[in-house]
Amino acid sequence: MAESIKVAVRVRPFNQREKDRKAKLIVDMLGTTTLISDPKAKDTDPKQFTFDYSYWSHDGYKEDEQGYMHPADERYCDQARVFKDLGEGVLTNAWAGYNCSLFAYGQTGSGKSYSIVGYGANKGVIPVICQRLFSKITDMKKAKPKDEFEVTLSMIEIYNEQVRDLLNAETMKIKGGLKVREHPKTGFYVEKLTSTRVSSYENIELKMETGTKNRTVASTAMNATSSRAHTIVAITFVQKTQDGKRGMTKTSVINLVDLAGSERAGSTGAAGDRLKEGAAINQSLSTLGNVIAALADQAAETKGKKSMVPFRDSALTKLLKNALGGNSKTVMMAAVSPADINYEESLSTLKFADRVKRIKTKASVNESPTEKLIRELREENAKLMKMLGGGSVEQPASVEISEEEKEKMRQELEEELKAQMLQNQAALDNARETMEEKLAAAKRELEKEKEELRKRKSEDERRKKLPYLWNLNEDPALSGIVCHMIEQKEVIVGKSEKALIKLQGLSILDEHAVIEVDGPKIYLTCPGDAKVMINGDTITTKTELLHNDRMVFSAGHVYVLHHPHQFKEAEKSGTTFKPVTWESVQTEIAQKSGWDVNSSGKSEDELLLQEELISVMPMVNEANAISEELDKKKTFEIALVSPQARGTTGRTMVMVKMADLVHGNYWMWERNKFINRKYKMQEMYQNYVTGDPDWDLPQEIDPFYEDVTDHVLIGQAQVHLKCLGYLIGFEESIIITDYEAKERGYLEVEVVPLKPDNTPITDEDEEYFIEDPSELVGKQLSYNVKIVGAKGLPSKISQDVYCDFRMYLDEEDERTPGVSSMNPDWAHTKRYCHNPVTEQLISYLSEEPLIVRIWGKQKLERVKSSANLTTRQLKTLNEKEKISQVMKKMAATPGNTDMAVMMRKIDMMLKIINDVRGCVTDAKKAGKSTVKVEELDKILTADNSSFEDVQEIIENEKNNPDSKVCSIQ
Numbered sequence: 001m002a003e004s005i006k007v008a009v010r011v012r013p014f015n016q017r018e019k020d021r022k023a024k025l026i027v028d029m030l031g032t033t034t035l036i037s038d039p040k041a042k043d044t045d046p047k048q049f050t051f052d053y054s055y056w057s058h059d060g061y062k063e064d065e066q067g068y069m070h071p072a073d074e075r076y077c078d079q080a081r082v083f084k085d086l087g088e089g090v091l092t093n094a095w096a097g098y099n100c101s102l103f104a105y106g107q108t109g110s111g112k113s114y115s116i117v118g119y120g121a122n123k124g125v126i127p128v129i130c131q132r133l134f135s136k137i138t139d140m141k142k143a144k145p146k147d148e149f150e151v152t153l154s155m156i157e158i159y160n161e162q163v164r165d166l167l168n169a170e171t172m173k174i175k176g177g178l179k180v181r182e183h184p185k186t187g188f189y190v191e192k193l194t195s196t197r198v199s200s201y202e203n204i205e206l207k208m209e210t211g212t213k214n215r216t217v218a219s220t221a222m223n224a225t226s227s228r229a230h231t232i233v234a235i236t237f238v239q240k241t242q243d244g245k246r247g248m249t250k251t252s253v254i255n256l257v258d259l260a261g262s263e264r265a266g267s268t269g270a271a272g273d274r275l276k277e278g279a280a281i282n283q284s285l286s287t288l289g290n291v292i293a294a295l296a297d298q299a300a301e302t303k304g305k306k307s308m309v310p311f312r313d314s315a316l317t318k319l320l321k322n323a324l325g326g327n328s329k330t331v332m333m334a335a336v337s338p339a340d341i342n343y344e345e346s347l348s349t350l351k352f353a354d355r356v357k358r359i360k361t362k363a364s365v366n367e368s369p370t371e372k373l374i375r376e377l378r379e380e381n382a383k384l385m386k387m388l389g390g391g392s393v394e395q396p397a398s399v400e401i402s403e404e405e406k407e408k409m410r411q412e413l414e415e416e417l418k419a420q421m422l423q424n425q426a427a428l429d430n431a432r433e434t435m436e437e438k439l440a441a442a443k444r445e446l447e448k449e450k451e452e453l454r455k456r457k458s459e460d461e462r463r464k465k466l467p468y469l470w471n472l473n474e475d476p477a478l479s480g481i482v483c484h485m486i487e488q489k490e491v492i493v494g495k496s497e498k499a500l501i502k503l504q505g506l507s508i509l510d511e512h513a514v515i516e517v518d519g520p521k522i523y524l525t526c527p528g529d530a531k532v533m534i535n536g537d538t539i540t541t542k543t544e545l546l547h548n549d550r551m552v553f554s555a556g557h558v559y560v561l562h563h564p565h566q567f568k569e570a571e572k573s574g575t576t577f578k579p580v581t582w583e584s585v586q587t588e589i590a591q592k593s594g595w596d597v598n599s600s601g602k603s604e605d606e607l608l609l610q611e612e613l614i615s616v617m618p619m620v621n622e623a624n625a626i627s628e629e630l631d632k633k634k635t636f637e638i639a640l641v642s643p644q645a646r647g648t649t650g651r652t653m654v655m656v657k658m659a660d661l662v663h664g665n666y667w668m669w670e671r672n673k674f675i676n677r678k679y680k681m682q683e684m685y686q687n688y689v690t691g692d693p694d695w696d697l698p699q700e701i702d703p704f705y706e707d708v709t710d711h712v713l714i715g716q717a718q719v720h721l722k723c724l725g726y727l728i729g730f731e732e733s734i735i736i737t738d739y740e741a742k743e744r745g746y747l748e749v750e751v752v753p754l755k756p757d758n759t760p761i762t763d764e765d766e767e768y769f770i771e772d773p774s775e776l777v778g779k780q781l782s783y784n785v786k787i788v789g790a791k792g793l794p795s796k797i798s799q800d801v802y803c804d805f806r807m808y809l810d811e812e813d814e815r816t817p818g819v820s821s822m823n824p825d826w827a828h829t830k831r832y833c834h835n836p837v838t839e840q841l842i843s844y845l846s847e848e849p850l851i852v853r854i855w856g857k858q859k860l861e862r863v864k865s866s867a868n869l870t871t872r873q874l875k876t877l878n879e880k881e882k883i884s885q886v887m888k889k890m891a892a893t894p895g896n897t898d899m900a901v902m903m904r905k906i907d908m909m910l911k912i913i914n915d916v917r918g919c920v921t922d923a924k925k926a927g928k929s930t931v932k933v934e935e936l937d938k939i940l941t942a943d944n945s946s947f948e949d950v951q952e953i954i955e956n957e958k959n960n961p962d963s964k965v966c967s968i969q
Contacts, residue, residue: 002360005330007353008053008086009034010077011338012111017583020599021607023339027346029054029075036347039340049350051334051357053085057111058338068121079122082115086331087125090254091132093329094237097250097365101257101323102126105352106335107345108261113477115333116258125333126233126256130201133237148240152195153204155211158316159229160683161283164218166211166231167194172218175690180318187326188318191422195236196445203449206456208233209481216471216478220556221504221689228679230284230316231258250367255323260285287314289352295325296358329363332356341608459483467522469501469551469559472582479582484559486522491515493553506625506685507531507554515545520565524551531555536585536592548577550585555618555625558585586614593617605651612654613638616671619678620656626681628871630688630696632704633661635875639668645739647716647805647853655739658706661874664796665858667706668713668739677703711855714738714797717747718849724783725773725845727753727761736790736854745822747803747852748788758782758831773842780835787816789825790854798822799857806851807832808844915939 011027011034028035028046034054035046060076061069071078090100102125104112118124137149155166162177171178171192179191198204211233219229235254240247287310294309311321322328334353336346462468462485471482484501493501496510503512513526522545526532532539533552545551547563547570560580570577578584590613591597597610616638623636639655646653656674659666669677680703687695699705715736723730729752736745753761753768761768770776787803800818803826807814816828834841869877916939923931 002362003329005324005332005356005359005361006086006089007051007332007334007357008055008082009049009051009334009336009350009353010055010082010111010115011058011336012114013058014339015109015337017109017611018337018339018341021339021341021611022604023341025058025338026340026343027058027336027338029056034336034350036336036343036350039343047347047350049354051353055082064121066121079115079118079124079128082333083125083128086333087129087132089329090125090331091129093363094133094252094254095136095239097239097252097367098363099253099255099322099328099366101255101320101328101330103257103259103323103330103332104335105259105332106261106349107337107342108475110335110337110342110346110349112258112333112335115335116256117477127201127205129254130204130235133235134200144241146242148238150238150240151198152236152238153198153207154190154193154195154234154236155208156190156193156232156234156319157215157229158232158284158319159219160686161315163190163315163319164215165190165192165194166214167196167207169214169218172214173690175692177315180315182318187322190319199445199449202453203445204235206449206452212478213481216473216481217504219478220471220473228260230260232256232319233258248367250365252366255320255328257320257323259288284314284316287317288320291317291320291324292352292355292359296355299358299360324359324361326361327363327366328361330361459485462487463562463564465564467517467561467563467565469561472550472558472560472580472585474582476582486515486517489517491517503553503557505554505556506622506629508557512553522561522563533589536588548580550580550588552585552589555621558582583614586618590614590617609640609652609654612671613640616654616656616674619675623656623674623678623681626685627704628875630684630704631871633871633874634704635659635661635871635878636674639739641668641739644718644851645716645737645741647713647851658704661871661878663708663858663860665708665860666712667710708858708860711800711802711857712797714793714801714854714856715742715744716851716853717749719749719751719852720849721751721845724751724753724781725776725842726770727768727776729753729761729783731788733791736793744794745790745792745854747790747854749852750784750786750788752784752786754782754784754831756780756782760784773846774839776837776842777839778836780833781837781841782831782833784829784831785850786829787826787852789823789827791823793822793824793854793856795822795859796861797856797858799859801854801856802826803828803852803854805853808834808841912939 011029014023014025024039026037026039028037032050032052032054034049034051036049037046038044055077056075057077060071060073061078062072063069069076069078086102090102093100102116104116106112114122114124116124116126118127133151137151140147140149153167156178157164157166163180164177165171171194178193180188181191182188196207198207215229215231233256235256237252237254239250241250242248290310290313298309309325311317311325317324323330332353334349336342336349463483467486469484469486470480471478473479473481488500491501492499492511492514493503494510494512495502495504495508499511501515509527509530511527512530513524513532516523516525523542524532524534524539524545525542526539528540531554533550534543534545535550545561545563547561547566549561551559551561553559567577587597595610595613597614599607599610602610620636620638626632627634627636635658637657637659639657640652641655642652643650654671656669656671657666658669680701684695684697684703696702715738717734717736719732719734729750731748731750733746733748735743736747738744755761755765755768785805785807787805790801790803793801799820801821801824802816802818804813804815806812807830814830816826819826916936919931919935919939
């Protein structure tokens with residue numbers, strides 16, 4: 001009999017981010033009904049959704065000495081109640097031989113992991129299910145010693161449509177991930193997946209810790225966004241009992257599914273971007289949504305009709321086919337944020353859960369006589385062997401495909417049959433395994449478990465005595481998973497064989513840094529090309545490390561130092577340390593970079609801007625690092641763009657400027673577009689790292705490519721219309737400014753009020769002038785807006801230049817024709833007529849400027865000096881040019897002769913550095929590993945006095961707190 005998927009929704013307390021943003025509560029629960037209010041439509045009734053369970057965990061709790069959250073009132077739902085409602089049913093069904101599935105769904109940070117895994121004394125559903133399962137197995141073995149019970153565990157991650165075995169780190173290196181195959185009887189499965197025996201919950205916990213560690217290391221090395229990955233833990237529970245003389249085998253698979261963050265496409269994708277469907281990172285969730293919708297429609301359809309369900313469109317939905325539409329009893333836990341700032345995401349989650357509750361599954365007991373099971377497996381394998389050995393694998397009959405394609409299809413079919421045979425053989429071997437063999441295997445597993453526990457205990461003891469680095473991750477569940485002990489006097493950090501702290505990933509060098517221990521003190525140094533930050537500052541010299549210091553190696557590796565000796569000393573003196581989180585580190589970096597991150601006294605819009613800025617900064621660093629690694633010759637930087645600079649209304653937005661280092665062109669991307677492109681960049685980098693020969697994509701799907709024929713915003717000009725309220729016309733030449741408030745030219749505009757016969761009102765027509773614009777209310781107002789032309793536009797962006805603007809209540813932009821010139825003449829006139837004039841229009845003319853945006857296409861000109869340079873060299877050259885331009889401006893300031901002298905001397909120094917670099921490059925090309933001293937000496941002594949003078953100036957200026965020179969450097 002079909003039954004609906006059981007759905008529960010849970011709301012958590014405000015988190016720190018929501019408190020900082022002064023968030024308001026918009027979620028309420030009455031019985032099994034969840035209500036959510038739209039913060040932008042306060043006069044409308046809340047939207048209502050009814051589920052099997054609506055769990056209120058926002059407030060009404062008290063914490064005991066062990067840290068467990070007890071209900072302080074009847075409304076609060078604790079972990080024990082969640083297990084009673086959901087976990088006990090899963091456990092009962094597993095013992096009965098049913099397949100069970102437990103889903104966790106919701107946006108990143110909504111509290112999914114708390115309900116499913118929990119923390120500390122507040123154990124989630126999974127740990128309690130496992131503990132109760134093994135407890136009952138122990139009791140059953142005592143009652144029925146001849147019965148056999150076996151529990152095995154597998155753990156996979158699906159990221160970018162690639163399946164990774166988290167219990168076998170070696171398989172993570174397989175190009176394209178593990179293959180998902182289909183068995184005719186049991187459905188989809190992962191080929192060559194590790195399935196390990198477990199004998200206790202502690203054993204499961206150890207294995208899951210191993211899997212989580214493998215996941216953390218792999219995601220950092222591959223530059224993956226861990227919160228966008230799905231994790232599936234499968235616990236297979238087999239019972240072999242004696243029914244008289246006949247043995248019976250009962251099998252249950254418990255799937256525990258932690259889905260990736262369910263953020264809306266508008267929140268993390270890019271509306272309108274040509275690559276919005278390009279990133280495989282979103283494919284699984286979007287396909288899951290399509291599957292849920294199709295299954296919900298199917299459940300509502302009349303008998304005999306069936307919707308097509310696209311299970312095969314993603315790796316995730318293939319593996320969840322049984323859980324969603326087949327042989328399984330399924331439960332879903334949807335987690336929502338209580339805050340108004342997450343309204344869209346929470347509403348999306350509730351709508352998804354509402355569709356899921358309509359889906360029906362037909363679960364059956366997986367039980368059969370052991371002898372029959374063995375016989376069926378033998379017969380099926382014999383049949384497959386005959387098909388393979390006898391050459392009776394059917395070839396495609398279609399004449400529409402080539403012989404080469406037919407052969408490829410035949411080989412794929414053979415692979416599928418061989419995989420089925422291996423799967424059957426594994427099941428056959430397991431079914432035929434004797435009790436003695438099982439006991440011996442269990443004993444081996446027990447010894448392994450004891451060894452793992454000994455290692456864990458030993459590491460815990462070492463952590464109390466030795467300093468170590470622990471990792472930080474964007475996903476809180478992956479923070480503190482990786483620990484690197486500092487056990488020697490000198491510890492190399494990098495990717496070389498001799499590195500004791502091995503790091504892999506973006507821009508990590510063979511020897512990226514060196515940690516030195518000198519008694520109780522620890523120091524860190526790094527070579528010139530290595531990028532290392534300590535507490536938000538980029539370091540270039542030997543730096544002492546203190547307890548709780550935050551280190552960022554390149555773009556993705558974030559670690560915190562734990563120094564037991566310093567920690568104990570601090571405790572004695574009463575010193576406390578603030579908790580370190582991923583967010584706090586990014587905030588610190590933003591602050592040290594000059595951004596204002598103080599949240600006190602800021603408006604909601606300002607707090608949102610600050611949050612977006614802090615979240616985008618590491619992504620921009622990552623995009624720059626990928627560009628360098630793949631030599632894409634692009635650079636990215638953050639821009640805060642006001643609504644006036646965009647020619648729109650609203651708030652200041654975080655945008656990202658992508659610059660072409662070869663041609664000097666640039667494009668401004670909206671934040672969502674950049675994030676979507678960044679995911680695609682990650683995919684490219686992962687393909688590059690795994691050795692995919694096709695990692696570099698054609699232009700039309702390359703996330704680093706932007707068409708130079710697309711128009712870019714040159715700038716905007718603000719036309720103030722106050723005179724028009726007095727029926728006075730005007731001609732103006734208005735400055736055009738870009739998003740950085742830099743002058744980009746002048747816009748020539750005429751605004752002419754009209755008489756009733758549509759002829760212009762001139763200076764001689766004094767009878768039409770009025771003393772108060774309110775006199776126009778209720779009358780007709782006609783006028784012409786003429787965009788005459790522009791002067792002095794940038795030569796780089798002077799192709800097909802046009803203007804657009806939107807007057808008052810217009811729904812569409814008015815646009816001039818395109819003209820290719822630095823001084824385009826448009827002479828474009830638009831007539832407006834308002835009848836009757838309203839007070840709103842008078843207010844608009846008095847207070848709101850008309851925003852005219854100027855657009856153009858960029859020229860594609862290769863910079864001669866950039867030929868054959870790498871991305872890193874081009875970035876260095878670009879930075880030098882910027883510094884040179886600033887210093888030349890300062891040197892040109894009247895009376896600033898010291899700066900002029902220093903400018904010349906620094907030019908000499910840069911020449912010496914470039915000559916040394918050229919000497920080294922020549923040596924490398926010649927296959928030499930050394931450079932002769934006399935060659936370098938010749939360069940350095942060419943004008944030694946100048947070099948020494950520059951060094952002296954730099955040192956003097958470093959000691960001068962008021963110096964502008966140091967800040968320029």
